[in-house]
Amino acid sequence: MTRAEDAEFKIVFTGPMGAGKTTAIAAISEVEPVRTEVDNSDRESHGKELTTVGFDFGRITLPGGHSVRLYGTPGQARFRFMWNILGRGAAGAIILLDATRADALEQLDLFVDAFVPLLPPGAIVIGVGRSTESGALGSDVFAARLEARGILAPVLTIDARKPHDVRMLVHTLTCILESRTPLGACA
């Protein structure tokens, strides 16, 4: 029972460029996160200044004492090799989406397709950001898309800058994991 993987597990934050993965990890990590951000030269895809090209790394401790390693992926499809590297051995994934992007549903499909094969069954939670802005898709639209595809995953509306919201995503995911695997008593 003292194997490292019993006491510590890994969650991946993924989703398209600009969805808030680096921000979310920084919002809740108990240690200064490792970042690999560089100048974004592709301002057509997204107007932000910096973009992650390696991975983010942070860490939190759950109320039950489990230590969780948090990894953030790059968002662009050309970094798909990093998705595979980071997804390997992950207990679950949190897919962050931007509800104001016209291609948000296609992005949902892209990341679900990429990560479902890498993860234990059902170990995905969706976090939808900017859902209160004008023109944003409602969370029910994302839920319907998942349901139509036969994928069971909670959809939460969040603000990636708010530690409470990001912890809620992690808590939701760990509750799913605890209901399936012997990680210990639910806190």
Place this chain on the structure above:
Amino acid sequence: MSRTSNSRVSREAAQKVLQSYRDVLGVQCAVLFSADGFELASYAADDAASARLAAIGSSLAALGSAISSEAGLDACERTTIESKGGTVTIMRVGDDGDMSLAVVAGRNAVLGQLLWATKRCCQALLDNIHT
């Protein structure tokens, strides 16, 4: 064109500089790329291969910087991957970290020669940057 930081070196000039790898023993291909993983110029690599090398190279360059900084060192200048089949070296072009050069060489390459040639290539690329 919305590429902001890397348009200062022309593809033509960079391609020309990379041609110097013809004379370096064992070099199979080389790709110049932006910090965020876009191919800017290449030598002996087709479009698909150079796009992939550019993306992976930018991740490695960023991870090199992350571990240098974690260890309290100066900025990462070069990352070299060695395997039985050959070597890949990734070198930062200049000090601002906007671009890096990845070079793939077979096992017949001489490491010192490869690194020296790559350093010279990075310098030549810098000399071609228009500010």
